[in-house]
Amino acid sequence: MKLNFKKKQNLRLDRAGTIGKDMNFAAMEAYKRLRTNLMFSFSGDEACHVVGVTSSLRGEGKSTTSMNLAYTIAETGKRVLIIDADMRLPQVHEILGIKQSPGLSNVLVGESNGANIIQASGIHTGLHVITAGDISPNPTELLASRRLANMIEALKPRYDYIVVDLPPVDAVADALIVSALTSGMVIVVRQNYVEKSVLANTVRQLRYHKANILGFVENYADEEKTYYKKYYKKDGYYR
Numbered sequence: 001m002k003l004n005f006k007k008k009q010n011l012r013l014d015r016a017g018t019i020g021k022d023m024n025f026a027a028m029e030a031y032k033r034l035r036t037n038l039m040f041s042f043s044g045d046e047a048c049h050v051v052g053v054t055s056s057l058r059g060e061g062k063s064t065t066s067m068n069l070a071y072t073i074a075e076t077g078k079r080v081l082i083i084d085a086d087m088r089l090p091q092v093h094e095i096l097g098i099k100q101s102p103g104l105s106n107v108l109v110g111e112s113n114g115a116n117i118i119q120a121s122g123i124h125t126g127l128h129v130i131t132a133g134d135i136s137p138n139p140t141e142l143l144a145s146r147r148l149a150n151m152i153e154a155l156k157p158r159y160d161y162i163v164v165d166l167p168p169v170d171a172v173a174d175a176l177i178v179s180a181l182t183s184g185m186v187i188v189v190r191q192n193y194v195e196k197s198v199l200a201n202t203v204r205q206l207r208y209h210k211a212n213i214l215g216f217v218e219n220y221a222d223e224e225k226t227y228y229k230k231y232y233k234k235d236g237y238y239r
Helices: 025-039 062-074 090-094 102-106 137-141 147-156 174-181 196-208
Strands: 050-057 081-086 118-120 127-132 161-165 184-190 213-219
Touching: 025 062, 050 062, 050 174, 062 081, 062 090, 062 127, 062 161, 062 184, 081 090, 090 127, 102 147, 102 196, 127 174, 137 147, 137 174, 147 161, 147 174, 174 196, 184 196, 196 213
Parallel strands: 050 161, 050 184, 081 127, 081 161, 184 213
Antiparallel strands: 118 127
C-alpha cells in the first residue's frame, strides 16, 4: 500500500527547536501521521523495515525529516537505527551534536569492524545512530559495495526499523544505488522550492531503478495557508 497523504504534512522545520521532543505541536502531529502512514505501508512479513529518505535537491529538509521520523517511530517502543548515508554533506551528527567518526565510511573502507560505530542518539533510548564517518573521496563506490548490503543484513535482527538518510537524487547516484537495499523510499519535497520537472525526474529515476516509492512528504509548508488544505497527486506527481 502506498503512502497516500490526504492532508499536507505540516513539517515547518528550521532546525532549532524542531528535533525530537522539542518539536512544536503541529510538527509533532505531522510526524505522527507520517509514522502511521509509513507503518501501514508494510506487511508484517519483514522483521525489520529499511526506509530510505531522499529528496530531489539539497535544502529540502530530508535529514531533519529522517531524524524526526526515526524519533517518532522509536516513541512507539520500536527499536530504530538511523544511518547517515549522505557521505558528501553529512548532517545527522550536527543535528544531534554527536561525533562524526568513526561511522559508515570507516566500515565500508575496512577501517572498522562495525562494533564501535553505533552511537546513542541522545534524544530517545530506543534510537541509535550510525553517522557518515570520515569524508570519503569515492562515496558512490563505497555505497555500491557489498559491505553496505552485508552490514544492513547484519543489523536487521537488532532493529525493527532502519532509516537511511540519503543524498538528493538530482545531485548524485547514491540514493538510486542504495534504494535497492531498502523496503521503500520516501521523497521529501520542499514547498515552493523544487520545480515540478525536477521532482518528476526524481520519481522517474527511482522507478527506473525499481525502487518502491512509498510516498512524498511536503516540507516547510505554510501553516496558515496549507495546514488544512487538501492536495492530491496523480500518477505519482503533484498537481
